[in-house]
Structures are given as structure tokens and as C-alpha cells.
Amino acid sequence: MDVYDITIVGAGPAGMFAAFYAGMRNAKTKIIDTLPKLGGQLTTLYPEKYIYDIPGFPKIKADELAQNLEKQLTMFNHRYCLEEEVVKLNYQDDLIEIVTNQRTHYSKAVILALGNGSFQPRRLRVEQAEKFENNGIDYFISDLMKYAGKKVVIAGGGDSAVDWALMLEPIAKEVSIVHRRDKFRAHEHSIQQLKNSSVQILTPYIIRGVKGEQSLDTLHLQVAKSDETADLAVDYLIVNYGFSTNLDLKEWQINSSRQGIPVNSDMKSSRDGVYCCGDITLYDGKVDLIATGFGEAPTAVNNALHYIDPKNRTQPMHSSSLFQ
Secondary structure, eight states: OOEEEEEEEOOSHHHHHHHHHHHHTTOOEEEEESSSSTTTHHHHTOTTOEEOOSTTOSOEEHHHHHHHHHHHHTTSOOEEEESOOEEEEEEETTEEEEEESSOEEEEEEEEEOOTTOEEEEOOOOSTTTGGGBTTTEESOOSOGGGGTTSEEEEEOOSHHHHHHHHHHTTTSSEEEEEOSSSSOOSOHHHHHHHHTSSOEEETTEEEEEEEOSSSOOEEEEEETTSSOEEEEEOSEEEEOOOEEEEOOOGGGTSOOOSSOEEOOTTOBOSSTTEEEOGGGEEOTTOOOOHHHHHHHHHHHHHHHHHHHOTTSOSSOOOHHHHTO
16 A cells, blocks of 8 residues: 555646645655646646736746646656546545545545536537537637637637637737627726727627538627627637536535535645645635635645644745755
């Protein structure tokens, strides 16, 4: 039986930083994640998207942030178990059994960095939309230059939709954004940038149909609460309607809800030895930012190690002291 000090379930930014910090504390650490590579949503959903709320970076692409976090982890010889889905947790004596779809892992403590659970994009619900998926209709963007010189339409009204429109403006031939309401849900600064850009803003419009021979070439639009319609020529439609998530923790024997896992100020869940960090955590005043998860990760690690051995300090030395 190979027993680890800390096993981190989830390899998004919070989980990766928790693993780094566990290495700083000389903890034998393992990371488990369902995805084929580290990074979570950063690398899977929006690798080319800029992130603006990481301290010390005016802006940084999601994939670059994930790469930096992975490079930071190379300081330690952690074990990675990717493309494994945790099914349940069992609690035996001083150990926690982490049962996946492939094997059983053993750990003295567990840190859950599950984000919002498994995720799928909310798809465009019109006739023939499925026919054009990856042939004119995209839900993920992995290469911005794919859209160079093309007519691109963004569907959606949140931060991601507005950010993609602004990022594609200097690359694509034309960029339009279609939203069913007059008001966008993005940050005020981003909305102001959008209004000052060359992006064509089509509100309040609803996509009612898609057409094309071999690939998508036309969108059929309708003005919301009106019979007025219009056709729009397009090479690519990027749908940004958000993502639906699945967070089923019934077999994990911890208090949870559809929104996440309630924790104490030390990031402890309802189960001894099980701590949380990142978007999965719930407490009063919580703000869902990557930066918040970065702050929760060391708290979870330090208290997990204190749980394993009460002699371990919850307030260790700073890294600047360790590397002098």
C-alpha cells in the first residue's frame, strides 16, 4: 500500500498551487484529475483567453498561466494520475481511500479542488446546429489564428463572449456579437471597450437558424419580442452561452450542495482530513476568483498537515526565508 500525505483531487489552478505549496512543506503529494492534462478549465475551455485578475500580471493567457503553474510544480517529484475519475471516498482508521474508475489510492489527508465539477458547454438549440459543430460552430477556442481573415460571430452576453470579441477584432476580417438582451453581463470596462471597437453589436437578437452547404455560411436572426428578422453572412459562429456543470458527491460522505462544499475558516469540510480550495469551497463572503483559490490553497495544505501531525505548524516560514 503506497500511502501519500496529501492527495489533491482536481488539477485546475487552485489544485496545482496547492500541490506546489504541499511540496514546499515536504509533503508526499499526489494529484488526481479527470482531464488528460493539468490546468483544468484554463487549458480545456479557454486556453487563448486573457485573464486580468491575477496579481502581478496586467493580463495573461489562460494557457500561459497553466504552463507557469506546471513549471512551478517541476520543483517537486509529485505523482500525477490523469484521466481518472474519483467515484467515492472511504474512511478507514487514519487513512482515506480514494476510489477512482481505475484503482484505489490511499492518503492521510485529501484536498478537494474540484472547481464546479465536470462541465459541458450549453449548446445552440436550433435545427442543424449539431451538423455544423466543428464545421463553422465552435464552443471552444484553441487557436485564435484559425479565425484570421474570417467573418466571425460571437453569441452571448457575458465576460467570455465580450472578451473573445475584443481579442478577435484585430485578427478576424469582421467580428459581430449577438445577444438577446440590450445589456451585457460583462465587466463595465470590457463593455466600454466593446462599444469603442469595430465589433458590430447586434442586440436584442436571437439566433433562430443556421444554414450552409458544406460548412456554416449564414445565420438567421430575429429581433427579440418582434417578427423582424435578418440574415447574417458568417464563416464561424462561436457560442458562449456558458457551461452546465455536474457536481455529484453523494458517494463522498461529506456535506455538500449543488453549489459546492461548505468549509470552516481552515478550509476543512464536514469530514476530518478532507479540506477544500478553489471554486468548490463555500463560506460567507466567498468571491469566486482564481486569486481567491490561490489564497485558500496554502490554508488547506497547512491545516491538512496539522491534522496529520499536530506538531506541524499551521503558520510555517515564508518561502523567502526558506530559499535564503
